[in-house]
Amino acid sequence: MLEAVLEIPFWLELIAVFACSVLGSVAAVKEKYDVFGTVAIGLITGLGGGILRDLLLQDYGIYAFSQPSLILVGAAASVMVFYFHRLTTGLPKLLDFMDNLSMSLWCIVSVGKGLSAGLSIVPAVILGFTTAVGGGVLRDIIMNKKPAAFTPGTLYGSAAIAGCVIYALLAQDESLKHLAAWACAIMVFALRYAALYFDWQTKPAKDYSDNIIKPVVAIGQHAAKPFSAVLHPERFEEEAPKTCGHDTLDNPTTGSPALDAPEALVPEALTPKAASSDKPAPGASSAPAPDTPGEPASHLEPPSRP
Numbered sequence: 001m002l003e004a005v006l007e008i009p010f011w012l013e014l015i016a017v018f019a020c021s022v023l024g025s026v027a028a029v030k031e032k033y034d035v036f037g038t039v040a041i042g043l044i045t046g047l048g049g050g051i052l053r054d055l056l057l058q059d060y061g062i063y064a065f066s067q068p069s070l071i072l073v074g075a076a077a078s079v080m081v082f083y084f085h086r087l088t089t090g091l092p093k094l095l096d097f098m099d100n101l102s103m104s105l106w107c108i109v110s111v112g113k114g115l116s117a118g119l120s121i122v123p124a125v126i127l128g129f130t131t132a133v134g135g136g137v138l139r140d141i142i143m144n145k146k147p148a149a150f151t152p153g154t155l156y157g158s159a160a161i162a163g164c165v166i167y168a169l170l171a172q173d174e175s176l177k178h179l180a181a182w183a184c185a186i187m188v189f190a191l192r193y194a195a196l197y198f199d200w201q202t203k204p205a206k207d208y209s210d211n212i213i214k215p216v217v218a219i220g221q222h223a224a225k226p227f228s229a230v231l232h233p234e235r236f237e238e239e240a241p242k243t244c245g246h247d248t249l250d251n252p253t254t255g256s257p258a259l260d261a262p263e264a265l266v267p268e269a270l271t272p273k274a275a276s277s278d279k280p281a282p283g284a285s286s287a288p289a290p291d292t293p294g295e296p297a298s299h300l301e302p303p304s305r306p
Contacts, residue, residue, distance in 0.1 A: 012105050013050075014073055019102035021046035021074035024139050025081035026088055026095065031143060035082050041139055042078030043071065049134035053110050053127055057117055096196070103156075104188035106132040107163040108181045112171065121168045128164035133157055152202045155195035163188040 024045025028038040047064045054062045064070050081088055088095065110131035114124030133149040133156070140147045149157050163184040170180035194200065 010067075013067075013070060013109055016102050016105035016109060017046040017050075017070050017074050018077050019046075019098040019105070020049070020135050021077035022081055022088060023095065023099055023102065024135070025078040026085065027139060027143065028078075029081060029085045035079065038082045039075050039078040041143065042081070043074045044142060045135040045139040046074035046077070047071070047135070048138040049106055049131040049136075050110075052134040052138075053113065053131040056127060056130065057113070060117065096192075100189050100192045103132045103160055103192075104163055104185040107160055107188065108167055108184050111164050111167045111184075115168065115171055121165075121172070124168050125161065125164040128167070129157065129160050132160040132164070152204050155191055155200055155202065158202070159188050159191040159195070162191055 021042040025038050025042040027045075028041035033041065047070065050064055050070075051062055054060060054064075107128045111124045111128035114127040119127065136149055137147045166187045167180045167184035170176045170183055
C-alpha cells in the first residue's frame, strides 16, 4: 500500500528537505545553538511537516523513517549552515528563494500523496498546507517563538493554500496533470514575491462589532416606537407639544398665561397697579403735570410764598 502513495519523484522530496533544513539551521544559528541543537532544529524543520502528513494519513507509516537518505540530507544541510552560516545569512534573497522553493515542493509532494491515497480535493489541500507550514510551526514552538506562519506579516500560509488548490484541481484532469506541479510552483512564487514587492501584509484581528450593533439598535428603536406609544401612552403625551385652543396657553411648562385670565387682556399701562404707582420713573421730573385741556385748575394749590 505504501507504493500507491509514492507517485511523486523522490528527488523533489530531497530538495524540499534540504531547503527547509537550511532555513531551520539558520534560525538555530541566530539563537546561538550548538551543533547538536542546530542539526535537531534543521531536521525538525525539514522533516516535521512530512511527519505530520504521514501521521494524518495513518495507514502508510512514517515515510522519513523508511528513507534514511532524507535524514542524512537534512543533517548535512544543518552542519553546513552551522560551519558556513555566513554564506547563507549574508544572502537574504537566497533564503527567500529557498523558502518559496521548499513551500511549493511540499505542496506538490503532499497534495500528490493525498490524492494518491484516495483523498478528495479538500482533505488533500489541508494535508498539503499542513505539510508546507508544519515544519516551520514545530521549529518556532520548540524555540519558544510565535509561529511565523500564524502571525501578521507578508503572505505565507495563503500562498501555500493557493498552490495546493491549483495542484489539486489540475491533477484531477488527465490532460492537465503534467502541468499541475509547474502551476503550483508558479502560483506560490508569484504570490510570495508579489507580497514582498507590493508589501501585502496580513493584519491582526480588528473588532467591527460596533458597525453592526449601532445600526441594528437604531433600527430596533425606530421599529419599536409604535409599540411603545401603545404600551406607554402617558410618556408620549408628556413629550408631545400642545397646540390646540387654551392648552397652549395653559401649559405650565411654557409659562404662558391662559386666555380667560382678565389680567392677560388688559394692557400693563391701564392696570390699577400701574395707575396707582406713585414712584416716578428713574430720571423723570418731580414737578406736577400741567393741566389737561378742559379740566379746571382749581384742584391745584397755590404755591407757598417765602
